Amino acid sequence: MPARQAPPAKEAVRKQVDRYVPAEIEARWQARWEADGLYTARVDPSRPKFYFLTMLPYTSGNLHWGHWFAMTPSDSRARYLRMRGYNVVYPIGFDAFGLPAENAAIQRNIHPKTWTYANIDSMRRQLRTMGASWDWSREAISADPEYYRWTQWFFVQLFRHGLAYKKMAPVDWCPKDNTTLAREQVIGEERVCERCKTPVIKKDLEQWFFRITAYAEELLDFTHIDWPEPIRHLQTNWIGRSEGARVTFQTEAGDPIEVFTTRPDTLWGATFLVLAPEHPLVAKLTTPDRQPAVAAYVQQTLRQSDIQREAADKQKTGVFTGGFAVNPVNGERVPVWIADYVLLTYGTGAIMAVPAHDQRDFEFARAFGLEVRPVILPPGVDALDGRTMAQAEPGYGTMVGSGELTGTPADRAVDAAIQYVEARGAGRRAVNYRLRDWLISRQRYWGAPIPIIYCPEHGQVPVPDDQLPVLLPDDVEWRPTGESPLKLHPTWKHTTCPVCGQPAERDTDTMDTFMCSSWYHLRYLSPHDQQAPFDPREYDYWMPVDTYTGGAEHATLHLMYTRFFHKAMRDLGVTRGDEPMLQLRNQGQILGPDGQRMSKSRGNVIDPGEQVLAHGADAVRAYLMFGYRWQEGGPYSVENIQGVVRWLHRLWALVLESADAPAREGDPAAARRLRRSLHEAIRQVSADLETFEFNTVVSGLMELSNALAQAREDGLEGTTEFRQAVETSLLLAAPVVPHLAEELWHRLGKPYSIHQQPWPAVDPSALAVEEVTLAVQIDGKVRDRIQVPVGVSEEEARRAALASAVVQRHLAGRAPRQVIVVPGRLVNIVT
């Protein structure tokens, strides 16, 4: 759709001006800014720095609304901060490794590398059309050897300090993508793969893990960062901290069983133990006569998918092992069962079952005729009978039937029980986390190879720093088979041990791409550094990131991993400070016009590129800022984009039409009104850019445009006040519509570039008014409005309000009981 021409206004004396054709100006200014290095950021200790970071895009091929919505409002804020005098670094790069590249490459039968780098080329071009103020000289691509050399270097650092380790474990496996996944990449109740939505299965595999659990406690501390509350809650819940005790039960087979409980006060009611079927002690505890039943149950559990197994409403199943343990607090002999409702991966993989006070244990006990023994009396409960209880009683209360501790009240029961077991060496206070270590091995091709060599003599040997990167070979069969493609390469894995020089083999897995993106903000500091992952001088100046913007869907993935990574590297002396990103803000999502997620299958995809072609990048930027609450997002609206398109055409025409109006004097009152509108706009636009309230940034600019139009009606064209207001309008609009502002600034003959001008300051005297309108309320309802001088006394305001004819009529002779005066706002007459 071509931009439409605005004819001269009806007075017909308006100068005929060029129409606004964004296509003619946007590319030109983009090229100029880049040629001039306008946004190239350099360390300059004489100026305050600002590290503004937007989540790097994945190399999926095309920019969609999500990119525009995340990036262009952020860019406006970066531009604003630059005009405010900050030395802003606003870098960009590409998250280029990963499964989608491989899967797309498989579909199209082209090499993942070819596909990825072709996408980067086209995405670079598309990104440039946004008119964003990125420092392209800092571009980093995670699939470049000069990048992943350092990803591997970080792995080696973690390995050397015991934070990366390999272990055999039941892990989540995506049967479609043929690779393991981190726990965080398994989504929802259906337990599907984050990428392809295929239900995951469990496999026992030897895999590399990062010890994120060592940082569980510290990751719960958000006191020094300004992150959105929902993200803090999601991470807190994911980490899942529980306080309680670990208690040891001796067994008749010899090996003790350790359990974790949050309710040590119920220990005396533990009438049996339950182990996860995969628990290592199961074989040892099982008596010969129970062997067939136990083996059958374990087999059955293994065959079941996790979804079947973890369905909460499922009937409890399990079998008796034949083994017995001893309850350490009362010396009673309790049977040991196995059941699939106990998870190997949480706590110790074993529980003490207290059927009277835990609903799951209760259901299990009733299903198998096990004893239910109440040992807690919650307030208001006189007695509980284990034989007749219909459900568990999970509340806290006074201990009963608990030996020496009988009678301990609710508020002391847990502590008393912990002290009791600690004194007898049967247990200790403990904190347990739901968080598990981060599984980073991937049996896929398109990732950074894990830099470990296996030597028959020296075991796991990290690749020495001077031999990094371990290059990913191009000549592989990269289609997935379930084995790592690197393993099937004829020569790649064969190498020599860095310690002894004897033949050895490389690890043939690659790393989770979330490892690559855990430190990209550091690579931006010096993307071509050959000596180190980043230049410490750049680090000391720019870090930490001051503002980070991106999607909330990474709450328990990237946003948690990158915090862990930073803290681990801090402890290794690589980074400084406790947190990598001080302020985080999440944008919402742009949906299709039907309110559904845009997708080809729904046929509701609107291409942002087409809108840019039709209306210009500036209009799309302004539309995205104006039409939504940025943190919320919402459906794309064809009608609403017209609103900002009109505004931009009006602004364009107004500026050019009034550009060389002959100088004259105007009505002082009208001039004062214009000046007040101008400074109110400066105040509002500044404050709202600061706080990410982008919709009111644009509405403030529109109101200012309306005030200019009114001023023109009032005959102010040609006055100093009018010219200043026009120029300041352009400065205020520059962060939002950078091309249009630059073009008009240029046409007004102002010095290049508008983006290097200082941000306008609010003059408080311009905001001052002589008269204010007070609302006059009677019993809280507005009945009248009165004009009073600005500094009017309360007494005068009251008198003026009571003098109002409307008020007199409503009062009808009654005397007000009370009159409340809120200076500058209202008078409320209470009858």
Added chain:
RNA sequence: GCCGAAGUGGCGGAACUGGCAUACGCGCGCGACUCAAAAUCGCGUUCCUUCGGGAUUGUGGGUUCGAGUCCCACCUUCGGCACCA
């Protein structure tokens, strides 16, 4: 079930610490321009009204001179977690 976010005109959404609800824009209506239409410009636009006024921020209570905003209970929608001991 647990945790979190959000409910304001026909629509997107404003409303800073409790003080004039509905800014700004879309849409719609009327008018101007036009042979006509589009575009553009101007005016109007929360709802009801007997034109006095009355009602209104998901629902019901409460605090207050005054509540979209604070408190209590509930409803709806969306997101996350879920046999986590």
